[in-house]
Amino acid sequence: MTYLLANGPAVWRLSVQHMEIAGLSCLLAILIAFPLGVLLSRVRWLTGPVLGTAGIFYTIPSLALFALLIPILGLGMKPTVLALVLYSQLTLIRNTAVGISEVDPALVEAARGMGMTGVQRFWRVEMPLAVPVVLAGVRTATAMAIGLTTIAAYIGAGGLGVLIFQGISTAHTDQVLAGALVVSAIALVADLVLALLQRALGSVTGVRAWAS
């Protein structure tokens, strides 16, 4: 705590950097994973190959993946963001595909029977009903990105990992502790915000009450 008080501005700068990396990664990851998830819910046979590939990335140890990307993208933020995007694909694609596929087929058929086009069915029925599951995936991916960003300090991406690695090499336990505490706090706050969003969307769409 004394460390945090003494180094406020530096910690703040690293926190912002940390959130930037994690936030940018999540945003890019969602932009890629969402269309892929929708595609899988439509073209079922793609599920195996796509989730299999995403699964391979998921199982590569993070440090190894960072190391593999350095020769291609160099040090710093670029390989970090790419690695985080790759890591979160499995969770995000799977939740999007599952969320849409699990919408009650009777509802989808009711929508067809009433004369909705494919696009109308998707935006007016399937998507609103899939939102809770899709957002659950986003929550998991966000928590993971915030955690992994810490390790990215090792390849010069910055962020709160810097505090932790410095602390380790200089045997400053309170510095390590401070870094870890702030990372946890960021992760908790992000999760809380997304949980509130999930609940708000759920109550707007009536899905939560319907699901419970």
Place this chain on the structure above:
Amino acid sequence: MSCSSPTIAITLDRVSKVYPGGHVAVRDVTLNIQTGEVLVLVGTSGSGKTTTMKMINRLVEPTSGSIRVGGEDISKINPIQLRRSIGYVIQEIGLFPHMTVAKNIALVPSLKGWPKPRQNERVAELLELVGLPPDQYAKKHPHQLSGGQKQRVGVARALAGDPDILLMDEPFGALDPITRGQLHEEFLKLQRRLRKTIVFVTHDMLEAIRLAERIAVMDGGVLEQVGTPREVLAHPATRRVADLVGADATLKLLGLCTVEQALEALGAESPDALGPVIRSGDSLKDALLTMVACGRASLPVVNVDGTLRGRVTLQGLQTALAGQEKDRRPQGAARGQGTHA
């Protein structure tokens, strides 16, 4: 019978549906559905009744044969337009849980691009029609409604675009018997007012008897018999129809007649004033059950206000039943004008 032949709303002409792999869901069905009639497709699961219905709004495409709606071959109509012009009701799960009652009902009007005020007017009008006060129900979500209320909303939603034809797929299947009975009453009342052409799918022969002007019995993808409830009950065309009708066909047939139809003048003996009586509007089935329950061969018949009308006897029941079984004409009296008005 009147001289003008009834107009045909829907024609199925030698329609078959064969799924890849060779399963024949519907085999060579030919059926005319008249404008303004309630035709109930009845059969066990796997009989092809639902598939037959879904071919009418092109949710399922026939493998062979043709279907005409309002004289037009539906394979030449854009399926989206076709479906918006046909009301579709499925079990209560068919309401969209993320939309309010009003949004659910206004769905087809909004797809058709009606202006918002007209949509709202229509929602209020339809909620009134199905007996749910709009100011209480329009803003609710489906999970806040009872099963019966959901089904009312389902019917209102199907009527929203003012279609001439309604397809109803076991709409009352998930309801308890009492609610179901109420909704049957309301359904018949509504239909007397609206005179839509309705194709109704159920596996429940009693429900079919209650609601149908004509019943189409299906089994194994084949149309076994088409006829009025009385024809089907009294003269099942095949063994399978007889099985579906059940051993208690006589009782079901009696349930279709009122005491009025077997009313006799009072005999010389004065009726026992303290004994059981039956009302003239009750069914002959009730009369028979009352007779059996209290061991009598005749019952005094009273009006709704309790005044004595006459009597009904076991003998009279048999005569009425024999008359029914000979009666091959479509039933008219009990269902308003019937199909041949």
